Amino acid sequence: MGTQGIPVLDRSEIRQHSSRKSCWIILNNTVYDVTEFLDSHPGGATLLLNHSGGDATEVFEGLHSPGTLERSLTPNQMVGCVAAVADDPKPKIDADAVQRRRVKLSSILSIGDFEKAAAQMLPVRSFAFFKSGAEDEYAYNWNLDSWKAIRLIPRVLRPVYVVDTGTSILGTRFSAPFFICPAGGGKLAHPSGEVLLTKAAARHDILHWVCNNAGCSKEETANARLHNQTLYWQIYAKSDLHESEREIKEALRLGYKAFALTVDAVRAGNRERDLRVGLEETLANGKAIEDEEETVDFANGQAVRRFWTTAVQWLRGLTDLPIAIKGIQCWEDAAQCLEYENVHPWLSNHGGRQIDASPSSMDTLVAIRKHCPDLCMKREVIVDGGVTRGADIVKALALGARGVGLGRAFLFSLALGEPGVSKAIRLLKDEIEMTMALLGVSSIDQLNPSHVSTSGLAKGIVYLPARL
Ligand code: HEM
Numbered sequence: 001m002g003t004q005g006i007p008v009l010d011r012s013e014i015r016q017h018s019s020r021k022s023c024w025i026i027l028n029n030t031v032y033d034v035t036e037f038l039d040s041h042p043g044g045a046t047l048l049l050n051h052s053g054g055d056a057t058e059v060f061e062g063l064h065s066p067g068t069l070e071r072s073l074t075p076n077q078m079v080g081c082v083a084a085v086a087d088d089p090k091p092k093i094d095a096d097a098v099q100r101r102r103v104k105l106s107s108i109l110s111i112g113d114f115e116k117a118a119a120q121m122l123p124v125r126s127f128a129f130f131k132s133g134a135e136d137e138y139a140y141n142w143n144l145d146s147w148k149a150i151r152l153i154p155r156v157l158r159p160v161y162v163v164d165t166g167t168s169i170l171g172t173r174f175s176a177p178f179f180i181c182p183a184g185g186g187k188l189a190h191p192s193g194e195v196l197l198t199k200a201a202a203r204h205d206i207l208h209w210v211c212n213n214a215g216c217s218k219e220e221t222a223n224a225r226l227h228n229q230t231l232y233w234q235i236y237a238k239s240d241l242h243e244s245e246r247e248i249k250e251a252l253r254l255g256y257k258a259f260a261l262t263v264d265a266v267r268a269g270n271r272e273r274d275l276r277v278g279l280e281e282t283l284a285n286g287k288a289i290e291d292e293e294e295t296v297d298f299a300n301g302q303a304v305r306r307f308w309t310t311a312v313q314w315l316r317g318l319t320d321l322p323i324a325i326k327g328i329q330c331w332e333d334a335a336q337c338l339e340y341e342n343v344h345p346w347l348s349n350h351g352g353r354q355i356d357a358s359p360s361s362m363d364t365l366v367a368i369r370k371h372c373p374d375l376c377m378k379r380e381v382i383v384d385g386g387v388t389r390g391a392d393i394v395k396a397l398a399l400g401a402r403g404v405g406l407g408r409a410f411l412f413s414l415a416l417g418e419p420g421v422s423k424a425i426r427l428l429k430d431e432i433e434m435t436m437a438l439l440g441v442s443s444i445d446q447l448n449p450s451h452v453s454t455s456g457l458a459k460g461i462v463y464l465p466a467r468l
């Protein structure tokens with residue numbers, strides 16, 4: 001027993017608890033029994049099992065906001081603290097040290113270059129967490145491909161003198177029509193995490209839609225804001241709406257000006273790229289991984305924790321501010337937003353991280369234009385997924401989208417700190433401006449469907465360079 005009556009456990013004993021039957025995890029030298037929590041962990045049981053019997057502090061702090069432990073576990077799931085031993089075994093492979101290589105910001109010319117830089121600079125498991133799509137990554141790749149399948153149709157005979165890329169998204173005017181998506185894990189890219197995204201967004205007057213799964217708390221991002229900067233907040237509708245209610249009230253108090261309710265992640269997708277890195281590291285560190293026992297019943301009864309209709313009514317009861325429903329993947333669901341005041345469809349397949357056969361936001365946008373074209377007039381349609389160029393953004397706007405989000409692009413650029421994120425924003429802005437000038441439009445409201453051809457999308461025609 002330790003001085004405060006807490007059991008002191010040595011690492012060899014903790015390592016014994018590394019299976020589905022008994023799963024312990026060390027966080028900041030405290031040991032938690034997460035066996036009962038495995039199937040309700042929003043990130044999935046496998047990620048916890050990959051760290052079972054070992055220390056998960058770094059990855060935990062990168063991916064979860066302060067207070068997550070207290071909200072998720074009961075005090076009796078804390079089973080002890082770790083005995084201090086002078087010669088604690090270090091991991092055999094320090095993947096971080098092998099990987100970290102600085103890249104000069106001046107060598108970066110495009111969003112694609114940021115991904116290559118992040119692959120060189122970040123620890124293998126952080127890069128894999130960001131990059132991973134679901135299963136065989138068809139949805140992830142199709143997101144990229146479908147932008148390229150759309151052609152832009154320039155009007156070269158129109159004069160253009162000045163190009164204005166400014167627009168409003170859900171009631172606030174920004175200098176550009178793209179924004180930083182809510183995407184957890186900023187602290188895995190940079191120790192200061194999401195606050196740097198907020199600061200870079202302020203510098204360029206673009207929107208940062210802050211993630212509730214972030215390593216920084218909502219106070220930290222709110223405090224990093226410039227006095228006149230507008231931030232929006234993203235939430236998941238949890239089955240315990242009281243918990244979410246506290247979160248919304250807090251976000252309102254801190255001055256967040258719109259909400260996204262993410263509805264496409266009732267459970268985490270099967271991200272094998274990410275899981276494989278975890279397994280490889282576990283093996284490299286000499287830990288045995290036992291085959292799953294057939295007798296263990298773990299697939300049944302995972303709770304579906306979030307319900308969008310109750311959630312949207314409940315959320316509307318708490319605020320009149322704009323709400324975007326994030327994760328819409330068909331025109332019928334998008335049209336349901338018309339049933340609620342100031343509720344807007346956000347077309348997204350979570351960056352291809354959920355269903356591997358899901359449509360891209362471009363597929364859904366084209367279906368909306370065909371089946372309920374009025375929607376783009378009556379509501380603000382937001383899109384994201386696979387955006388890497390200013391031209392992609394222009395294509396989405398021409399088809400009726402109001403705002404275009406980028407997730408990975410900004411996580412990768414965050415590996416180079418605030419200057420990295422700033423440069424990513426500048427590159428995208430420059431590309432939009434250049435594309436609009438060449439297209440013959442001087443403001444975003446001049447863009448319309450006649451500026452694009454979507455026939456390649458239907459045929460699935462693409463040409464893409466080799467990928468990582
Ligand atoms: C005792 C340990 C842990 C607890 C109590 C915990 C709890 C949670 C909670 C509550 C969320 C949802 C956040 C929200 O709804 O606001 C979450 C998400 C997540 N967790 Fe954990 N977690 C733990 C350990 C881990 C570990 C070791 C990993 C390893 C990589 C991990 C990876 C993730 C991921 C990737 C998500 C996001 C899932 C998504 O929505 O895409 N967690 N966790």
Ligand SMILES: Cc1cc2nc3c(=O)[nH]c(=O)nc-3n(C[C@H](O)[C@H](O)[C@H](O)COP(=O)(O)O)c2cc1C
Pocket residue numbers: 129130131143181182183184185211212213234262326348349350351352384385386387405406407408409411
């Ligand atoms: C590492 C990572 C974490 C993410 N976390 C969240 C999240 O917590 N909440 C959410 O609504 N979307 C989350 N997303 C999805 C993004 O908001 C966005 O839909 C997606 O990244 C867009 O695709 P892109 O990465 O190809 O730009 C995450 C995406 C990534 C890549």
